[in-house]
Amino acid sequence: ETAINFALDWKFEGPAAPYFAAIDNGHFAAEGLKVEIQAGQGSLDAIPKVATGAFPMGFADMNSIAKFLDQNPGAPVTAVMMVYDKPPAAMVGRKSLGISEIKDIEGKVLGAPPPDGAWSQFPVFAKETGLDMSKVTVEPLGFPTREPMLAEGKVAAVTGFSFSVVLNLTRLGVAEDDISVFTMADHGVDYYGNAVIVNTDFAKANPEAVTGFIRALAKGWKDAATEPEKAVGQMISRTPASDVALETRRLQMALEGTVLTDWVKANGMGNVDPARYARSIEQLKEIYEFKNAPTPDLYFTDAYLPTDGSLTFE
Amino acid sequence: MEFLRKAAPPLIAIALILAFWEWLVWFKGWPTYKMAAPSDLWPAFWKYRTLFVKMGWETLWRTVVGLGVAVVFGTLLGMIMGFSRLMRDALYPVLVGFNAIPKATVVPVIALIFIGQHDFNTILIAFMISFFPIAVSVSIGLSTLEPEYRDILRALGASRLTIFWKIALPKTLPEFFGALKVAVTLAFIGTNLMEIVEPHGRGLGALFDSGKINADYPLMFAVLFALAFLGIVLFYFVVLLERIFAGWADRSAS
Amino acid sequence: MEFLRKAAPPLIAIALILAFWEWLVWFKGWPTYKMAAPSDLWPAFWKYRTLFVKMGWETLWRTVVGLGVAVVFGTLLGMIMGFSRLMRDALYPVLVGFNAIPKATVVPVIALIFIGQHDFNTILIAFMISFFPIAVSVSIGLSTLEPEYRDILRALGASRLTIFWKIALPKTLPEFFGALKVAVTLAFIGTNLMEIVEPHGRGLGALFDSGKINADYPLMFAVLFALAFLGIVLFYFVVLLERIFAGWADRSAS
Amino acid sequence: MADLVEIKGVTHAYRTKAGPLPVLNDLTISIPEGEFCAVVGPSGCGKSTLTRLIAGLMKPDSGEVWLHGERVKSPRKTVGMAFQNPVMLEWRTILENVMLPLEIVAPSMPRARREERARQLLALVGLSGFEGKRPSQLSGGMRQRASLCRAIVHKPEVLIMDEPFGALDAFTREDLWQLMHRLRAEEPFTALLITHDLRESVYLADEVIVLSDRPARVQYRMRIDTPSPRPIEMLYEPDSVARLAILREQIEIAQGRSGGAH
Amino acid sequence: MADLVEIKGVTHAYRTKAGPLPVLNDLTISIPEGEFCAVVGPSGCGKSTLTRLIAGLMKPDSGEVWLHGERVKSPRKTVGMAFQNPVMLEWRTILENVMLPLEIVAPSMPRARREERARQLLALVGLSGFEGKRPSQLSGGMRQRASLCRAIVHKPEVLIMDEPFGALDAFTREDLWQLMHRLRAEEPFTALLITHDLRESVYLADEVIVLSDRPARVQYRMRIDTPSPRPIEMLYEPDSVARLAILREQIEIAQGRSGGAH
Numbered sequence A: 001e002t003a004i005n006f007a008l009d010w011k012f013e014g015p016a017a018p019y020f021a022a023i024d025n026g027h028f029a030a031e032g033l034k035v036e037i038q039a040g041q042g043s044l045d046a047i048p049k050v051a052t053g054a055f056p057m058g059f060a061d062m063n064s065i066a067k068f069l070d071q072n073p074g075a076p077v078t079a080v081m082m083v084y085d086k087p088p089a090a091m092v093g094r095k096s097l098g099i100s101e102i103k104d105i106e107g108k109v110l111g112a113p114p115p116d117g118a119w120s121q122f123p124v125f126a127k128e129t130g131l132d133m134s135k136v137t138v139e140p141l142g143f144p145t146r147e148p149m150l151a152e153g154k155v156a157a158v159t160g161f162s163f164s165v166v167l168n169l170t171r172l173g174v175a176e177d178d179i180s181v182f183t184m185a186d187h188g189v190d191y192y193g194n195a196v197i198v199n200t201d202f203a204k205a206n207p208e209a210v211t212g213f214i215r216a217l218a219k220g221w222k223d224a225a226t227e228p229e230k231a232v233g234q235m236i237s238r239t240p241a242s243d244v245a246l247e248t249r250r251l252q253m254a255l256e257g258t259v260l261t262d263w264v265k266a267n268g269m270g271n272v273d274p275a276r277y278a279r280s281i282e283q284l285k286e287i288y289e290f291k292n293a294p295t296p297d298l299y300f301t302d303a304y305l306p307t308d309g310s311l312t313f314e
Numbered sequence B, C: 001m002e003f004l005r006k007a008a009p010p011l012i013a014i015a016l017i018l019a020f021w022e023w024l025v026w027f028k029g030w031p032t033y034k035m036a037a038p039s040d041l042w043p044a045f046w047k048y049r050t051l052f053v054k055m056g057w058e059t060l061w062r063t064v065v066g067l068g069v070a071v072v073f074g075t076l077l078g079m080i081m082g083f084s085r086l087m088r089d090a091l092y093p094v095l096v097g098f099n100a101i102p103k104a105t106v107v108p109v110i111a112l113i114f115i116g117q118h119d120f121n122t123i124l125i126a127f128m129i130s131f132f133p134i135a136v137s138v139s140i141g142l143s144t145l146e147p148e149y150r151d152i153l154r155a156l157g158a159s160r161l162t163i164f165w166k167i168a169l170p171k172t173l174p175e176f177f178g179a180l181k182v183a184v185t186l187a188f189i190g191t192n193l194m195e196i197v198e199p200h201g202r203g204l205g206a207l208f209d210s211g212k213i214n215a216d217y218p219l220m221f222a223v224l225f226a227l228a229f230l231g232i233v234l235f236y237f238v239v240l241l242e243r244i245f246a247g248w249a250d251r252s253a254s
Numbered sequence D, E: 001m002a003d004l005v006e007i008k009g010v011t012h013a014y015r016t017k018a019g020p021l022p023v024l025n026d027l028t029i030s031i032p033e034g035e036f037c038a039v040v041g042p043s044g045c046g047k048s049t050l051t052r053l054i055a056g057l058m059k060p061d062s063g064e065v066w067l068h069g070e071r072v073k074s075p076r077k078t079v080g081m082a083f084q085n086p087v088m089l090e091w092r093t094i095l096e097n098v099m100l101p102l103e104i105v106a107p108s109m110p111r112a113r114r115e116e117r118a119r120q121l122l123a124l125v126g127l128s129g130f131e132g133k134r135p136s137q138l139s140g141g142m143r144q145r146a147s148l149c150r151a152i153v154h155k156p157e158v159l160i161m162d163e164p165f166g167a168l169d170a171f172t173r174e175d176l177w178q179l180m181h182r183l184r185a186e187e188p189f190t191a192l193l194i195t196h197d198l199r200e201s202v203y204l205a206d207e208v209i210v211l212s213d214r215p216a217r218v219q220y221r222m223r224i225d226t227p228s229p230r231p232i233e234m235l236y237e238p239d240s241v242a243r244l245a246i247l248r249e250q251i252e253i254a255q256g257r258s259g260g261a262h
């Protein structure tokens, strides 16, 4: 039995439910794995944790992995399973504040938390959609104040992950039909989202464990897709003060918009589309100045993906 | 009766503050996500009462252990700086600089170096944030020890160690407890910092976090209250210890 | 020469610590994303030197303003508690509780209430985290004022206000500066807390954050160093003020 | 004409937790203008209380205190006080300490004139050259001298001294005794001196008053008519030795011991 | 046989920033067993330095200190010390304070016997009933009495006292002087007393030594052969008055003033 400490990207919210489904439904055990899930504090939090070898595996943002490997050439970390095929990065506005189209943000105030992943993709988004950034007033703000500021109309739109922002806004009493969401992936941004990453030293020593993990996790996602409420319930037993309905909604939004995309339904989850992947690296060059020439092969490998069809959704 | 007379002013003050707060929230018509009123908090306390006890205990024991380590290390460091002027000159600015680094930035680094060892990490932060005042006060206490005090024993041929145990240590106790009153609050803050910045699902900080995730604002405010309460309890526990071990230094009684 | 003799021990101590650190990183073979060695930091400092100055200044002025507010408010509160025993009994536990609430949890609340007012928010946190020691020390200073001191002026028919200005206030200065030395570091930590927990793109905290986003670990460690350095500067600036305004209280000179 | 200081039938008790503590019991003392009165008595009998009543810092339970024909109800500018502890303000120089009462009593006096007055007094007590020093840089005796200057800088009608020489060594004390006589010669004042030292009272006072134990009454009075200034050798003359023996005996009676050797 | 305490040609200087400060200059003093020697001299002349040398807390630059036929090189258990400041350990009761030297000097002595010895001494100085009190609950005079008990509790061969009565009021001081005589009668000791009070030296000592100003030499010796215990009235006898006058003159010479009145 191999023990795997898994570094999550974020807290125990809806999209984390599949891990707990995989644990509680015995998928990891079936692969001979003993998995423990640790909460994290952002999409890039898990990368150094895995690179140092303290966590053999984790969950992190593709772009951040590219940047990390550029800054720290040779660090033993790489992505092995794409999960957020269509990243939820979005610009979210309110129709009542005059944001019905992307262009409407010109001349208005856009709220953006500086360390936000969605904000870092904004230049590409603006370029692809022909936004004139010189006409947009950007207001830096903190995560906890992002939705309240939009709810109070202090900003016309914000950047963020679509499901977080939408859910938080409805909690603050904004009508759902007042909210306008512009997912960047739908507007020319080819970036991939969060992926399962491994420590390459660990992977070389335990290739079956990694493959087994991927297989089990995919089963967890399938369980979560069929019985989302059950999966969330399994997660909530670990964070007692959580709200089942809210987290279920969050999980469903992630499933629908981010994980179970048309491409995934057609090709199964876990892998990347080579052409799109290449484009995404090109786009990354626009927002990040590489120290060395980018080496996309080092950022993602499909070598550990199971080939027994366990990744396909019907 | 005597106890009542002593407890009345703070209790009345707290009641007044709560009343003002309730009024302010009502008057401004603030929604709970902006600022919960005290009356919003009771349901949160009641609903999560077992969690409050459990998480409170988690926070408490890590704080106390961290503080314990800080006491031992701070006292040793304070002795080194108190007995050697050179060490004092050399280490003081270093400690000031270390102390000025916001521990919120240190938390991720620590969490990275000692990955997964949550208890250890939390205790380490509680320790790192709280040993400074103890070291400083012990060193000041020792370095300002009047030579006459030392001479009483020196003249009898007592060893340095005896002098430390019989004179220097007890003489420094009032300063030590003064610092401990500061340190206990700091250690408590350190524990919570770890629980909030590097969540590991334990302690009141985690409860705060889960309130945040669920946009359960009354719960968040309720946790702040619980923290304040626990902080007061810890503080007055140190005051009690001070009364017992350094009560002789309290002039107001005599 | 005299200056050199004074500056040597801390400089040597810092050099030794840096050397040990460099050795440790080298010996353990830690990559920079785990722990950067001092030698990794120079490029980061050089590359971002203008940012360091600009962000350092942002952090500095907010800290100083926040501290200024804390001084005014803390002194007033200290006066109230120092002159009235009832107020002292009533407010002290409340202040202890307030002080024990980790400010990391207060930051989001403040940011919500005063949405978008970044300067104000940051200054408010710097203030809230640092006024406590000032209030406590002023209140202790005033409440332990020996009656003889008051009587010198009272016997001449002086007013309460005159007694406060001519006797009570200057007499409390040493305690005040003692507390200010603690408060300045706290205010500095408060500013950074706001900049890191509630990022608004300004100050050294933001630079730390951007190092984190870009996986630029040497930059993150360089910011920690800059913070320590700025903290030392602020601290010794207060020490300088103390020498000037309360130098008479320094017995070691006479 | 009435005397400058008149204490008429003053009775006072402190309210303590354990009930009232009677301290002064129908005390009557009067000091003519220009006279020097010394008060001795057992420790804790109420001497300091007496000084606070005369200074107007406290009000007696019954009885009256009159100063220069006016009833004392609150502190007044015409009193100078010196305590056992010289209570120098450590953040001020010696000169500034001595000038302090003038700042309160004569705020309109130009600073230059205040300074002149303070310097002149400091010179008189042998502290020329120390004007700019901090109190902590001076010895106890020097501080006490400065404290005396501060007590008389505003030319008070009455100088009240509560054991001003108590903490000094014997030589310094005798120096300051002689200084008191010199000061009286330079600028005459009326004085009430509380002391524990019988030789001090005999050397300095025109009248020595022995108080009984608490609650204090006047137990004994002794007039000493030797004109001021007096040579220090006076203390070794048989006359003074005899006076000292009498006062000793009175004090022992006041303390409730039998007179004579033990 | 040699005397109990022998100070042979001791010279000492402090190393200060402004250069060496010579304090003692070829000082020779010896005290036979059982004698009481008082040392007076100008302030700052080096008296406290002398006590520290005898106690072995410091080493002289040159010259030798011998105690009971042995050269003093480091502190020894056979010395008892009392300072002007009674330096009571505030966290211990009076009894525990008095027992402190026994804990160091005779760690094997059973606690009950230590306590007995301490209680017995406290009774001797009139502190029965105060054994369990904290020092802060006692008056200055009581603390000083306890401090004397602590200095002699381990039956030291020599008792060194550095202005032990300096901070006390005149009455308390005289009480303690009489106590010293009673103690000598109960358990004889050899003593060196530093003082500023000439009457104290005349009343207590068998030999009074006047030191010159810094660097201190012996300037004058006076033997007083009245046997101990002495009545306090002795001080008012013509003999003592004459002695006091002589010592006064010597001190004024030591202080560098012209003798006689001024």
Ligand SMILES: Nc1ncnc2c1ncn2[C@@H]1O[C@H](COP(=O)(O)OP(=O)(O)OP(=O)(O)O)[C@@H](O)[C@H]1O
Binding pocket: D014, D015, D016, D021, D023, D042, D043, D044, D045, D046, D047, D048, D049, D050, D214
């Ligand atoms: N504020 C007070 N409240 C209650 N009792 C007091 C107060 N001040 C003094 N006393 C008590 O009143 C008595 C007389 O005090 P006072 O200070 O006048 O005595 P004293 O003659 O000056 O004594 P000493 O010679 O020791 O200076 C003492 O027993 C003292 O304890």
Ligand SMILES: Nc1ncnc2c1ncn2[C@@H]1O[C@H](COP(=O)(O)OP(=O)(O)OP(=O)(O)O)[C@@H](O)[C@H]1O
Binding pocket: E014, E015, E016, E021, E023, E042, E043, E044, E045, E046, E047, E048, E049, E050, E214
């Ligand atoms: N540790 C020291 N370093 C330098 N100088 C010292 C030291 N201790 C004392 N002195 C100086 O040596 C001189 C003699 O000091 P000492 O304390 O022996 O005098 P003293 O006769 O006891 O004075 P006093 O009568 O005031 O107690 C003084 O001028 C003092 O300032």
Ligand SMILES: [Mg+2]
Binding pocket: D047, D048, D049, D162
């Ligand atoms: Mg008195």
Ligand SMILES: [Mg+2]
Binding pocket: E047, E048, E049, E162
């Ligand atoms: Mg001395």
